[in-house]
Amino acid sequence: MNHPIRFTTPEEAVKVIKSGDHVHLSSVASVPQILVRAMTARGEAGELQHVHIHHLHTEGEALYAVPEMEGIFQLDSFFVGGNVRNITQQGFADYIPVFLSETQRLYRDGILPCNVAMIQVSTPDRHGYVSLGTSVDATLAAVECADTVIAVVNRHVPRSFGDSFIHTSQIDLFVEDDTPLIEEHFAEPNDLECAIGRNCAALIEDGACLQMGIGAIPNAVLSQLGSHKNLGVHTEMFADGVLPLVESGVINGANKKIDKGKMVSTFLMGSHRVYDFIDNNPGVLMKDVGYTNDPFIIAQNPKVTAINSALQIDLTGQICADSLGTRFYSGVGGQVDFIYGASRSEGGKAIVAMPSVTNKGISKIVPVLAEGAGVVTTRAHVHWIVTEHGAVNLYGKSLQERARLLISIADPASREELDRAAFERFGPHHHYIKSRCGI
Incomplete structure (x- = not known):
């Protein structure tokens, strides 16, 4: 069954985040950057405190992890990528030692709460399904366990197969963005x-x-x-x-x-x-x-x-x-x-x-x-x-x-x-x- 979608703005969507919440971000190229910026703006405005951020490796700016956000956002990542490595080394962020296979258990077994999952997905098909594209990892578990799921619908997200499909009825808030996914180009081996x-x-x-x-x-x-x-x-x-x-x-x-x-x-x-x-x-x-x-x-x-x-x-x-x-x-x-x-x-x-x-x-x-x-x-x-x-x-x-x-x-x-x-x-x-x- 197709599920009707009503889009809202990033600013409206992130209002569901409360002080003390645990927020999961989808990984690598699929980070919902417009939601990150809107969430960070709420923190800068003094509307949030002690929000815990969790994710695997991410690309792009981690605005929630800069020193100025201390006490507003606390990054406890499952893997420390290059964009948050220095800030973690300086003690403004932390990480949770865990085997990658068990990151999903942190949510499914209730070890970590997931109040809000912020994800990026493909456009819906005619049956109302969207794909998580390049980032299934622990994101699927976060979607299953979250109190609220916010999805950025992006036509550049590939429609991948496997465990990546979720129905739009599992998503609470929709935001639209057509920014191309972040790419990584690797130098020729020496x-x-x-x-x-x-x-x-x-x-x-x-x-x-x-x-x-x-x-x-x-x-x-x-x-x-x-x-x-x-x-x-x-x-x-x-x-x-x-x-x-x-x-x-x-x-x-x-x-x-x-x-x-x-x-x-x-x-x-x-x-x-x-x-x-x-x-x-x-x-x-x-x-x-x-x-x-x-x-x-x-x-x-x-x-x-x-x-x-x-x-x-x-x-x-x-x-x-x-x-x-x-x-x-x-x-x-x-x-x-x-x-x-x-x-x-x-x-x-x-x-x-x-x-x-x-x-x-x-x-x-x-x-x-x-x-x-x-x-x-x-x-x-x-x-x-x-x-x-x-x-x-x-x-x-x-x-x-x-x-x-x-x-x-x-x-x-x-x-x-x-x-x-x-x-x-x-x-x-x-x-x-x-x-x-x-x-």
């Missing part, structure tokens, strides 16, 4: 990133089901897969890098056990080519994050190959992908979800890929993690580690064996120092391990 990409690609088998994020290293990996066959995609997000492989037939999902022939994601970010690609495309399923990132669902597909990143790894295999020292970096995200899922997939491979050094030339393979560093992936979860200098598998290896393997793919200028640190930590037996590993 020589170092291409070397990492080649080392990762060498581990990817025909028929593998891929998970990888966005950025230079994922794009470098994807660029090396042109001769592969029957790859699938089950991931939390993807960007433009997959499109050439879909167009050439390399990605076809033929070897997947669940969602066979389909690409599965929960949110995405890229150029308009990606948004156009998923529009009315039944070959792409935008699913609830409780599905895409559930390790036990992930593991049902064979040869799941998950490629994630790290800030540091210590000689025992502990991976920091969250924070260094007391500085918040991004949040837990979906790394553990997919490492756990891939490691339990038949023929699966869990990979963490990173440059061996930072932009300042400091080794990212270290004797011990920086004080206060956030351990995202434990030494018990870690499997493959890849740098530009090679790939090693730590699974089933002792702590001393791990140290030797990691040193072998560290920056050559750092290896002697790392070797001394390993000797101090593990004692004379370290030299036996060194010869046993053939290093």
Whole structure:
């Protein structure tokens, strides 16, 4: 049944927000920017206090998180994107450590209230359904649990399939906006990133089901897969890098056990080519994050190959992908979800890929993690580690064996120092391990 829509202004719509409310924003390219601006204007006018904002990674200005809004809005994000990273580091915002797969549970299990969900959707079809487009993730759960749902109807939001459809009867207030979605364009990988990409690609088998994020290293990996066959995609997000492989037939999902022939994601970010690609495309399923990132669902597909990143790894295999020292970096995200899922997939491979050094030339393979560093992936979860200098598998290896393997793919200028640190930590037996590993 079609549900009649009455549009209102952003200023009128956000009047439903009360002091102390918890507000969810849809993610990445789908942030309802006109509602954010109207809500922030109410805060500037002194009409609101202590409003809690929740979201995953978002693009665009986070006007509610600037220092001047302290005491008016409190950002407690589930993932710290670049637009709120500095403000979080300065202590004007915070984040909630949570596996990406469980962000939806925070609402569905009543751990966090959702008083108002502010979302952006496609234009309604003739049956009265709109699509969440590029941002299903935890937004679907927020819509289900919110006291009030405000939707910006935008003709630029793609009509994606999967779990993205909601009926207009589930929406309380409608606002119209035709601003194009924010795009993200990624630079071509440099020589170092291409070397990492080649080392990762060498581990990817025909028929593998891929998970990888966005950025230079994922794009470098994807660029090396042109001769592969029957790859699938089950991931939390993807960007433009997959499109050439879909167009050439390399990605076809033929070897997947669940969602066979389909690409599965929960949110995405890229150029308009990606948004156009998923529009009315039944070959792409935008699913609830409780599905895409559930390790036990992930593991049902064979040869799941998950490629994630790290800030540091210590000689025992502990991976920091969250924070260094007391500085918040991004949040837990979906790394553990997919490492756990891939490691339990038949023929699966869990990979963490990173440059061996930072932009300042400091080794990212270290004797011990920086004080206060956030351990995202434990030494018990870690499997493959890849740098530009090679790939090693730590699974089933002792702590001393791990140290030797990691040193072998560290920056050559750092290896002697790392070797001394390993000797101090593990004692004379370290030299036996060194010869046993053939290093």
